[in-house]
Amino acid sequence: MQEGSGRWHVDCSNCNADDDGESACQDSTFRAGLFAKSPARNSPLEYVAYTASAGEGMHGTLKTQITRRYHRIPHMKALRRALRLDELGLLLLVLVIYAVGYIQLTLTTGSAELVPTARGVLRILWPSMAPLLCFVVLSGLTHRFQPLTDQLLLPMTAFLSGMGLLMSARLDPSLAILYPDTYPNIDVRQAIWITFGSVIYGLIVLVPWDTVLRARTKMTLFDWLAHYRYAWLSIGLLLIVATFVFGSDPNNSGVRAWLTIGPLTFQPSELLKILLVIFLASYLEEYRSQIDRGVRVWGVSLPALSALVPLLVMWGMAMLLIVLQRDLGAALMLFSVFLAMIYVATGRGLYALGGVLAFVVGAVVLYQVLPIVQLRVGLWLDPWTQTRGYQSIQAIFAFASGGIFGSGIGLGMPGIVPAAHTDYVFASIGEELGLLGAVGVMLVYLLLAVRGYGIALRLTGQFSTFAQLLAVGCTTILVVQAFIIIGGNVRLIPLTGITMPFVSYGGSAVLMNFVVMALLARVSVQQRGVGEIS
């Protein structure tokens, strides 16, 4: 009880300024209830009833506080949370947005006749919108099996995936004309990947892994992930080594970052990023206090060896990725994720700053040595006079032709930009949806950052460090990826071949992004102070 009330006070310090309608105090209501050995909650309505009666049987100040807080919560709010109405409403909004998008696409490209009846409209929407319906199903299942999951994660995923679907449907005819056999049916493929992705998301979030694993190994999912960290790291590194040896380059992008197994091609760096986040979360959790302490040598506080070693290893790995695989984007992303995690784990800005400096120094050295780095930087600063600048120039034309409002879906010519569906999908969005659409998409990523870090922030107590760092890592992976590729598109930074999470066309990337999102969703369940409901 001492523990519980301690947390309670910390939470309350947050709740006044908490303006997102998900006040931490309410979470504490459940948390406190859990300590009081609450009855199992199976249906949402029972859950509401339980929420309402949470204050019963409490003692002392805690009880009065809860009661006071409880009376300030409108019943509607509790109901909305219990029934997950926010998630459902936002998902339906996303569905409406893309229904309009698909109808406009049909009208502008004339790909099908629009019959203005309900059936005619449905015939246009049915196969294209099917993957988005998966999210509604997922929402329903979450409501049933994992009602404490964060309500914004799924709508954000649906919005971004929907953007990817719409853009692939938009670009498919253009690519079919420009590159007849290279990218067949990207819209269908992307739909399949997103459907697969949502299934994987469902499997990770909805299956009671804690119970399943506890029965076998006496560990929760996160404990299990943390425990086998060296196994994950070894698998990831093995895959990368495998790409050095067996790597292929199916799209002639100049980067041998794919593994071909039979008919499937797979990008191991996509899997590596998740494995690395899990490893780092576990490692930093264990050595957090040591790293934090540092070593004092002659009165100067130096980072501990346990911080220095991973720092150096990660730095080396990033540089190796660039040198051996020419994969600047992956290196930048992995290193940023690492820096974000070590910064959160230790709270020491100097580590992050030192890491940034080390990366800059490494990059400058590599710039002198590697022609590909020189080329990328040259194309970034002045694409206009160079042979390889064609892609960049076309992207500039695409953005410039879009203007504020864009040409409208299906009315621009984004297909001209090489790799319009992968690396340059943001240029396609910028052209057809304009500044407003492009900023809108970026705002969703920013919201993802705020939400993800918010999830990490609400996890308190020393036993949740792993989950906290996992949330930070997962959020940073997605957001930094988006930043790097958008930055490359608009020439804020040199262009590196990396996917825009959920939006770019590509199988392994989409699947892995869903895994990352699912892990974040699981952390958000943890955030409520309870495990999964078994």
Added chain:
Amino acid sequence: MTKFILHRMVLFFTAGMLIYGMSQPPERESTWLWCLWLASIPAGYLAFSQIPLRLRVNTIQRSLQALTVIMGLGFGMLSLELLRQQVIWSQYLADAVAVNAESGETSSNVRHVMAANRVHRGSMRDRNGTIIVDTTVGADGRTARSYPVDTPAAFAPIVGFVSPRYGVSGIEATYADYLSGSRNPLGQIFRMFRRDAVRGDDVVLTIDAQLQQAVYAFLGNRVGSVVVLNPRSGAILAMASSPSYDPRDMTPELGADPVADQLRLDAAWQRMLQSDANEPLLNRAIQGRYPPGSTFKIVTAAAVLEHAGIAQPDDITCPETFQSEPGAPPVVNAIPNLNAKTGNPASLRSVVAFSCNTAFAQYALRLGATRLVSSAERFGFVTPEKQNGAVTLSDLQTLSSLLSVDDGFLAIPAAIADTGFGQGQLLVTPLQMALVAATIANDGVLMQPYVVERVVNQQNAALYSHITRPIRRAVSSLNAIRIRDSMRYAVTDGFGTAAQNQGVITVAGKSGTAENPTGIPHAWFIAYAPAENPLYAVAVMLEYGGEGSNAGATLAGQVLAAAAQTVQP
């Protein structure tokens, strides 16, 4: 308080840096990038300092908030980049052309071309509603010009061509705004929602399609041009120039193999540029300038009549030679013993009809440069010193007609004498000579010539209509009647008898045989018909066509007969 001031200062500094960077043109991209990256540091400091202290009590809160601020800054910078490229400098960037430093190849924004390829350009119709130029839409939504007439080449010098590679010419160029629909604000709004809604407005020409093709056929393989216009209104009924080109050779073929089609277009273009092709892209009627020969005598005659007291029109002789000034080569007539035909003493009527050079040299010297020039200027001729009075066609690019090439040429008496009978340094367009005939036919009033009657939208509402406009009176009505009498006499009895066309229509006119350095003269004829009540004025010009009284007069007769038979007044 000091903190507040500090924050304000940092804020202004950051904003100033961003505004300065934003104002840098895209060539100075790195300056902008420096500004943006440097501004992100104070902006980050400001953003982090705005977070209330009670929300960053512990390490984890502080570092997560710092991370959020960093992400927010990152996306803020991306948004500023977008703002720069999509709003501030968007027009500049969309129109930019990249030139490869090694190969010199250029790449530009293909959207402009593709958008033009999809525009359903408006049609062009003749005065009777016959469609001359239309648009066909291919299966892929691309559009191309089509010419549903028998001889598209007859119309090419007027309507022009639309080529994605070689540009736009003729009415297609001057009326591009209307034809491509960009003058239509409602269409612009529709265009935001539908791709196929861009529909241009239709142009109605004053041309008679049947007459135009007949005139082009009369020219045949000869090099030259013909202008037929309505003297009362200035409306151009036909304007042929030969050799011409087939505008279909400039038009991409829908559904054809793009590479083969491009080769076809390139080959056609190259063929037109060859020297033996005789410049088919030149509209000789308005862009060809030649010495007018004796047709200019009508202008001199008008000056003589206007200044009858000085020039004494009927006190004239037609000697074999005339010495304009000592040392100058003497003026001679085209044929010997001309005074047997003109009579001695002659009259204005007879020296016009029999085109007596020596008589007009005398007239010109009597008038002097000032009077001759001012009279000619009233018809639309200009001197190199004063170019602004030229009569040009606002619908098509027209060259002005010059009384002399060199400044001060007309100060020499021999030059005045030569100019008086149409040699000297005169360089005139067939359109200008047609206007001389039309002005005489229209009782001395020069009308503004035009070729576009009106522009109508799809609902047939006129967006533009030509208003018939007299430019000025060039010669008095009485004097115009006297010149008409002379021109009629030239056709009945003088050197223009070849223009009589089996009595289809009574013709009055004046021939011209313009000497030029190459030897064979240019053949000219200006005329109007019917002689009693003129409806058509014409100028024909045949390069190296020989005697105007022969080839020129015959062609003019044919053209006027065709006009009488085809054109409904």
